[in-house]
Every structure is written in C-alpha cells, then in structure tokens.
Amino acid sequence: MSLRKTIFAATYDRMSRKSEEAGVRALRQSLLADATGRVLEIGAGTGANLQHYGKRIESLVAAEPEPAMLRRLQRTARERAPLAQVLQAPAEALPFEDDSFDTVVSTLVLCGVDDQARALAEAHRVLRPGGRLLFLEHVRADDPGLARFQDRMNWLNRLVVGCDCNRSTLASIETEGFTVERLQRTTMPKAPKFVRPLIVGAASA
Numbered sequence: 497m498s499l500r501k502t503i504f505a506a507t508y509d510r511m512s513r514k515s516e517e518a519g520v521r522a523l524r525q526s527l528l529a530d531a532t533g534r535v536l537e538i539g540a541g542t543g544a545n546l547q548h549y550g551k552r553i554e555s556l557v558a559a560e561p562e563p564a565m566l567r568r569l570q571r572t573a574r575e576r577a578p579l580a581q582v583l584q585a586p587a588e589a590l591p592f593e594d595d596s597f598d599t600v601v602s603t604l605v606l607c608g609v610d611d612q613a614r615a616l617a618e619a620h621r622v623l624r625p626g627g628r629l630l631f632l633e634h635v636r637a638d639d640p641g642l643a644r645f646q647d648r649m650n651w652l653n654r655l656v657v658g659c660d661c662n663r664s665t666l667a668s669i670e671t672e673g674f675t676v677e678r679l680q681r682t683t684m685p686k687a688p689k690f691v692r693p694l695i696v697g698a699a700s701a
C-alpha cells in the first residue's frame with residue numbers, strides 16, 4: 497500500500513467536507529433515492545453514500561480495493577448500514593456472477609480506476625439487463641479552455657488524489673453499452689477549478 501493512498505484515506509473526509517456541505521451531499525442524496533433492489537457500490541471509499549440508501553433497496557454490497565479505505569468503510573457500515581456487506585474488490589474484477597444486481601453505484605470513482613473501460617464493462621456484466629448504473633463523476637470539461645487547464649493540472653491531481661479528472665467518462669459509459677437515461681451536468685462546489693466539472697445521472701445496461 498502506498499503512503500499516498502494511506503494519507504488520502506486518512507484525510508478524505510476532512511478534505512471533502514466543505515464540498516459535501518456545499519452541495520455534493522445533496523447530489524448524493526437525490527441520486528441514491530433511485531437505487532433499487534440488489535445494489536452494488538464500487539469504490540465505496542469511507543462510506544459517504546451509506547446513509548443515503550433508502551427503503552427501496554433489498555441488499556447492499558459496498559466494494560473497495562484499498563485497505564486503508566476499506567477499514568474506514570467497515571467502520572461506517574457498522575454504524576450506518578449494519579446490513580451492508582463490505583468486501584475488498586477492484587471495479588475491474590468484480591467477484592460476482594453476471595446479472596447479479598439491479599443497481600450499480602459509482603461516485604467519484606471512474607476518474608481514478610486503473611482501467612476505466614474494464615471497470616464499466618464489469619459494472620455492465622454484473623447488472624441484469626435493464627439494471628441501472630447511478631453515477632456522480634468528475635469529468636473532462638466541455639469548455640475547451642477549461643479542459644486544457646485540467647490537462648495542465650492533472651499532474652497535481654495524480655500526485656494528491658491519484659485520479660484523472662479530465663477523463664471523457666460519459667463517452668466511456670456509452671461505449672461500454674449503457675444507455676444514458678438521465679444526465680445532469682454540474683460542478684463540485686468549494687473545489688479547485690480543474691476538478692469542478694461533474695456529471696450526475698443514470699444509465700441502463
């Protein structure tokens with residue numbers, strides 16, 4: 497485990513607090529109101545979403561590959577979602593049969609996975625036909641000037657957070673066979689300009 501990943505896990509909740517309070521928490525809440533049935537969350541981090549799952553879900557699996565994050569996730573799950581199953585797994589290799597879930601949730605994850613196409617293909621595989629991917633993701637800006645700025649600043653992102661906030665994630669979601677049903681383009685409040693562009697929505701498998 498790298499030192500950066502350990503520090504990132506230890507500081508993540510503190511680093512994101514202002515953005516969460518200024519609007520990201522509300523985005524999570526309204527996105528996750530649509531989670532139904534058997535739910536898998538990938539890259540669940542410290543468990544920021546766990547409090548937002550409602551009565552429409554039947555079961556919840558929260559997956560996270562990084563040991564330092566996983567420990568925090570287990571703690572949050574014990575406190576807020578005791579029925580959730582927490583397991584260690586990367587999005588690129590999900591230990592589930594095809595068609596195992598009705599909903600896959602990915603929030604602020606697809607910018608940081610090692611292989612985005614493979615992670616999306618896995619999400620598609622484990623979803624039943626017609627099941628939905630709910631996403632809230634950092635993305636490449638539509639504005640070419642801001643996109644160039646994101647490219648220039650990406651070294652800093654990689655160094656601190658280990659992700660690429662300049663990925664064309666919406667195009668990848670479609671390329672991997674999802675049909676986007678609902679899409680909101682918005683920005684992350686209280687965050688550096690080069691990580692602000694966000695997409696929030698739902699896509700069916």
Ligand SMILES: C[S@@+](CC[C@H](N)C(=O)[O-])C[C@H]1O[C@@H](n2cnc3c(N)ncnc32)[C@H](O)[C@@H]1O
Nearest residue numbers: 539540541544562565586587603604608609610
């Ligand atoms: C910015 S955090 C977001 C955490 C959480 N989803 C949230 O919304 O607060 C990115 C998370 O993705 C995880 N991650 C990194 N590589 C991953 C991979 N290959 N598969 C799944 N998760 C990964 C990180 O360990 C971290 O927990």
